[in-house]
Amino acid sequence: MDSTLFTQLLISGILLGGIYALASIGLTLIFGVMKIVNFAHGEFFMIAMYLTYWVVHYFHIDPYLSTLILVPVVFLIGIVSYYLFIRPTLASSVLAQIFITVGLSTIIQNLVLLFWSADFRSISLSYATDSLVLGPFPALHIEEIMVSPARLIAFVLALLLSIAFYLFLKLSYTGKIIRATAQDRSAALLMGINPDSIYRLTFAIGIVLVGLAGGLVLPVYTVHPFVGFDFVLIMFVVVVLGGMGSVVGAMISGLIIGVVEVFSSYWIGQENKQVIYFLVFIAILVVRPSGLFGLKEEEELEHIETID
Amino acid sequence: MLEAHGISKWFGGNAVLSDLSFTIRPGEVVGLIGPNGAGKTTVFNVITGFYRTKTGYIRFNKMDIGRLSPEAICSLGLCRTFQITRPFGNISVTKNVMIGAFNQEKSVKKAEKKAGEILEFVRLYDRRNMLGRNLTIADRKRLEIARGLATSPKLFLLDEVMAGLNPVELQEMIKLIRQIADSGIALFVIEHIMAVIMGLSHRIIVLNHGEKIAEGEPSQIASDKEVIKAYLGEEYLIAQG
Amino acid sequence: MRPSIEQPRSSRTGLKVIPWIAVLSLFVLPLLIKNEFYLDALILIFLWGAFAGGWNILAGYAGMISLGHNAFFGIGAYTSTLLLLHFGLSPWIGMLVGGLFASSIGLILGVICFRLRSHYFALATLAFGEVGYIIAVNLRSLTGGSEGLALPIQPSLTLFSFAGKLPYAYIGLFFFLAVIAISYTIEHSRLGYYLTAFRENENAARALGVRTGKVRLIAMVISSFLSAVMGTFYAQYVVFIDPSSVMRIQISIQVALFAIVGGIGTALGPAIGAMIFVPIAMLLRAKMGTSLPGLHMIIYGVILVLVLLYMPQGIGSKLKEKIPLLRRI
Numbered sequence: 001m002d003s004t005l006f007t008q009l010l011i012s013g014i015l016l017g018g019i020y021a022l023a024s025i026g027l028t029l030i031f032g033v034m035k036i037v038n039f040a041h042g043e044f045f046m047i048a049m050y051l052t053y054w055v056v057h058y059f060h061i062d063p064y065l066s067t068l069i070l071v072p073v074v075f076l077i078g079i080v081s082y083y084l085f086i087r088p089t090l091a092s093s094v095l096a097q098i099f100i101t102v103g104l105s106t107i108i109q110n111l112v113l114l115f116w117s118a119d120f121r122s123i124s125l126s127y128a129t130d131s132l133v134l135g136p137f138p139a140l141h142i143e144e145i146m147v148s149p150a151r152l153i154a155f156v157l158a159l160l161l162s163i164a165f166y167l168f169l170k171l172s173y174t175g176k177i178i179r180a181t182a183q184d185r186s187a188a189l190l191m192g193i194n195p196d197s198i199y200r201l202t203f204a205i206g207i208v209l210v211g212l213a214g215g216l217v218l219p220v221y222t223v224h225p226f227v228g229f230d231f232v233l234i235m236f237v238v239v240v241l242g243g244m245g246s247v248v249g250a251m252i253s254g255l256i257i258g259v260v261e262v263f264s265s266y267w268i269g270q271e272n273k274q275v276i277y278f279l280v281f282i283a284i285l286v287v288r289p290s291g292l293f294g295l296k297e298e299e300e301l302e303h304i305e306t307i308d
Numbered sequence: 309m310l311e312a313h314g315i316s317k318w319f320g321g322n323a324v325l326s327d328l329s330f331t332i333r334p335g336e337v338v339g340l341i342g343p344n345g346a347g348k349t350t351v352f353n354v355i356t357g358f359y360r361t362k363t364g365y366i367r368f369n370k371m372d373i374g375r376l377s378p379e380a381i382c383s384l385g386l387c388r389t390f391q392i393t394r395p396f397g398n399i400s401v402t403k404n405v406m407i408g409a410f411n412q413e414k415s416v417k418k419a420e421k422k423a424g425e426i427l428e429f430v431r432l433y434d435r436r437n438m439l440g441r442n443l444t445i446a447d448r449k450r451l452e453i454a455r456g457l458a459t460s461p462k463l464f465l466l467d468e469v470m471a472g473l474n475p476v477e478l479q480e481m482i483k484l485i486r487q488i489a490d491s492g493i494a495l496f497v498i499e500h501i502m503a504v505i506m507g508l509s510h511r512i513i514v515l516n517h518g519e520k521i522a523e524g525e526p527s528q529i530a531s532d533k534e535v536i537k538a539y540l541g542e543e544y545l546i547a548q549g
Numbered sequence: 550m551r552p553s554i555e556q557p558r559s560s561r562t563g564l565k566v567i568p569w570i571a572v573l574s575l576f577v578l579p580l581l582i583k584n585e586f587y588l589d590a591l592i593l594i595f596l597w598g599a600f601a602g603g604w605n606i607l608a609g610y611a612g613m614i615s616l617g618h619n620a621f622f623g624i625g626a627y628t629s630t631l632l633l634l635h636f637g638l639s640p641w642i643g644m645l646v647g648g649l650f651a652s653s654i655g656l657i658l659g660v661i662c663f664r665l666r667s668h669y670f671a672l673a674t675l676a677f678g679e680v681g682y683i684i685a686v687n688l689r690s691l692t693g694g695s696e697g698l699a700l701p702i703q704p705s706l707t708l709f710s711f712a713g714k715l716p717y718a719y720i721g722l723f724f725f726l727a728v729i730a731i732s733y734t735i736e737h738s739r740l741g742y743y744l745t746a747f748r749e750n751e752n753a754a755r756a757l758g759v760r761t762g763k764v765r766l767i768a769m770v771i772s773s774f775l776s777a778v779m780g781t782f783y784a785q786y787v788v789f790i791d792p793s794s795v796m797r798i799q800i801s802i803q804v805a806l807f808a809i810v811g812g813i814g815t816a817l818g819p820a821i822g823a824m825i826f827v828p829i830a831m832l833l834r835a836k837m838g839t840s841l842p843g844l845h846m847i848i849y850g851v852i853l854v855l856v857l858l859y860m861p862q863g864i865g866s867k868l869k870e871k872i873p874l875l876r877r878i
Contacts, residue, residue, distance in 0.1 A: 031668075037668045037671070037672070085854065088858050089857070089858070092857070092861065093861065094614070094667040094668065095608070095612075095614055095809070095813065095861075096857045096858075096861055098614055098616075098667075098668065098671055099805060099806075099809060099853060099857055100853075100854055100857050100858070102616075102802055102805075102853075103806075103850045103851075103853035103854040103857070104850070104854065105850075106802060106846055106847075106849065106850035106853075107846075107847055107850035107851060107854070109843070109846070110842075110843030110844070110846040110847045110850065111843070111847055113842055113843035114841060114842060114843045114844060114847065118842070225843075233675075233676075233679060236672055236675070236676075237676075240669075240672065271683070271686065271687050272683070272687055274679070274683050275680055275683050275684070275687075278676045278677075278679055278680045278683075279680070281672075281673075281676045282661070282673055282676050282677065282680075285662070285665060285669055285672065285673045285676075286661050286662065286664075286665070286673075289664070289665065289669050356756060358752070358755075358756075377755065378752075378755040378756050379754075379755045379756075379757075379758050379759055379760050379761065382755075382756060382757060382758035383758045387756070387757070387758075388756055390752075390753065390756070394750045394752070394753035395753075396745065396746055396749035396750060396753065397749060398749060399745060399749070403742065403745070406742060407742050407743065407745075407746045407754070407757055407759065408757045408758070410739050410742060410743065410758075410759075411757060411758035414739065415739075416737060416738065416739065416742075419739070419742075440749075455753075455757055456756075456757070458757075459757055459758055
């Protein structure tokens with residue numbers, strides 16, 4: 001493969017990966033703090049896309065601005081979902097937790113199908129339709145590289161948002177409380193932290209993050225009721241590779257998966273590429289379930305008490 | 309019957325057990341005591357196959373069990389209870405015990421019968437239809453013991469079965485353990501309540517920081533300097549003169 | 550109110566008769582239904598009820614939640630159909646072949662995912678199911694891709710093809726009852742007790758000598774076998790299969806729904822679930838046709854969420870509590 005093609009694919013992969021990273025941070029955060037796998041995560045992605053679409057369509061506001069405007073709305077949706085679906089299951093069996101979010105996912109998908117039909121919708125950016133051309137870089141033997149401006153903008157914004165969130169988590173007081181709750185629920189309780197409000201906040205933030213990803217991606221992808229399902233599978237791969245509960249892991253593996261997808265797509269075709277990352281997924285789950293940066297070895301023997 | 313030699317266990321950089329050796333002979337009641345964090349439950353975990361020791365060996369009835377799974381070890385006749393009881397909460401007491409009984413019995417009827425007998429023995433028979441999760445602490449401890457007995461063990465490891473019992477329950481438990489010992493089953497008992505363990509055991513092993521610091525008959529242990537130091541500290545020894 | 554005591558099974562002869570009456574009436578039922586639409590609904594109840602029962606063996610009894618059982622169903626459907634189309638092999642034999650093939654794959658999957666629990670296992674099976682779907686779509690030369698495969702309609706007993714619906718109803722009934730019987734047998738056997746122990750507390754079970762690895766794989770093998778068999782039945786009844794009808798993840802969610810709402814981990818639960826949901830779907834389709842797409846899935850989803858929140862042991866188990874007569878089962 002010549003270096004131009006390689007670089008082209010690499011860049012496309014990274015641009016894609018940035019979106020995957022942002023979308024997946026919320027999923028891994030929710031699991032890290034509440035130990036809940038949100039099977040409906042993709043549906044919030046999809047709803048955000050639809051909402052952004054309607055705002056763009058009816059008010060003719062720039063899609064990125066629309067996404068920003070909608071953040072409070074998406075946040076509210078997250079809070080409501082938390083109270084209705086997540087909070088009641090926190091003390092339930094794993095079966096209940098899995099299937100409530102699965103049920104939620106089904107409900108949202110089909111509500112959207114019912115009210116907004118299965119029609120594909122898309123928008124395009126008025127100000128950036130032509131591909132940007134990078135290069136050539138004769139010194140590196142690379143000729144021209146084409147970059148879609150919509151993808152580039154999405155990537156840059158996604159990257160900034162991801163880094164901003166990471167800093168929030170690392171440096172801010174609230175961020176520290178969230179991380180503390182994730183690490184040790186009982187200790188957090190002893191410190192006077194109210195887990196319920198942390199869970200609520202975490203869930204809503206997680207939804208906002210994936211919603212932002214959805215909005216950013218609207219100029220690039222068509223939206224339909226089941227677009228969330230396609231994305232959520234990728235998000236699961238990213239989260240498991242990065243380590244369930246690790247935000248850094250999600251960011252890095254988002255990029256990795258983006259690159260893997262683009263290269264696989266090139267080698268074995270668009271339709272078959274999914275098989276590759278599913279096999280990767282299963283391989284990770286089997287070989288190293290805690291992923292690259294997993295918080296702890298989830299799959300060791302349930303802790304045999306060593307209280308002595 | 310049980311021979312452990314040079315076993316060790318590390319967690320991260322900490323040696324939780326180091327170079328531990330001991331034996332248990334058929335029909336013996338051996339106590340395992342030591343301050344908190346000494347590694348007592350870890351010893352049980354290693355013996356029963358939940359943890360692996362990288363050094364030394366563990367032999368049960370001359371067979372090397374160091375690499376065996378917990379379920380394989382149980383079917384050889386080595387059984388344990390858990391310090392924090394783990395009843396099967398959503399099924400009845402009888403069914404809980406039957407699961408242990410299936411270790412030796414193949415048919416449901418025989419297992420049920422055996423479970424009934426054992427429940428009579430531990431005096432849980434009248435609560436046999438209660439769900440596991442609704443039992444009191446004392447009954448849970450009895451259930452742990454009943455389940456283990458149902459597997460027909462030759463050596464039974466008891467992990468703090470006295471903890472959390474009131475004086476009446478305690479007396480009953482002591483009686484029960486004596487009865488088990490009298491039936492010929494060897495016992496290896498972790499306990500914190502000194503008076504109890506002194507009274508029950510033929511021999512006591514004392515652990516501190518993962519090492520054996522003393523071993524012998526109860527009367528010897530009670531006056532052993534190292535033991536006193538471990539429990540009460542250096543100052544106490546000095547104060548005693 | 551959850552029960553605090555487990556009732557021993559009643560041994561009064563009078564009550565023993567009731568399940569047999571129910572079974573007998575099921576036998577007579579297909580003959581009494583003249584309306585084709587209702588008969589079709591009955592057959593689908595049997596089909597999905599049996600499939601849900603197969604899923605329940607792994608998820609309910611062993612506690613291993615699979616979101617990828619659609620793959621086993623699809624494997625069964627495609628295996629017998631392809632053997633029929635290419636070799637003229639009787640679907641009865643094809644059914645067995647499909648079942649064995651699916652259970653081998655199930656065994657491999659079980660071994661690969663040996664250390665995975667709960668969420669991770671669910672995710673792994675989800676990925677597995679998706680891979681199945683993608684293979685079905687993309688291996689066009691073998692599976693006919695998205696266009697699917699049409700089965701020949703040539704009424705013949707050996708070719709598992711019938712002109713009327715009645716034979717399908719009785720075959721369906723057979724599988725329906727067989728799965729219930731298998732579940733019941735497992736539940737009251739040593740295997741069942743071991744599965745329960747594994748599900749309740751794996752380490753305690755191992756400390757009692759339960760070979761948790763082995764019993765889990767047994768449950769996986771039985772479960773995948775039954776799912777594949779029902780896939781073949783589907784193929785023979787609907788005489789058309791394609792990835793979206795036999796391989797989609799929605800299939801897994803659907804059978805999980807039936808089993809959970811009916812009563813997970815019970816022999817009758819999946820059957821009850823099918824009896825509740827299939828008529829709902831059929832009714833909606835009859836009343837509204839395709840004008841309100843997705844409505845039945847919304848209703849399914851809402852019921853699932855409500856049941857999980859307020860009646861997690863399922864409607865079947867709830868009924869058992871309220872109506873002592875049913876405790877026999």
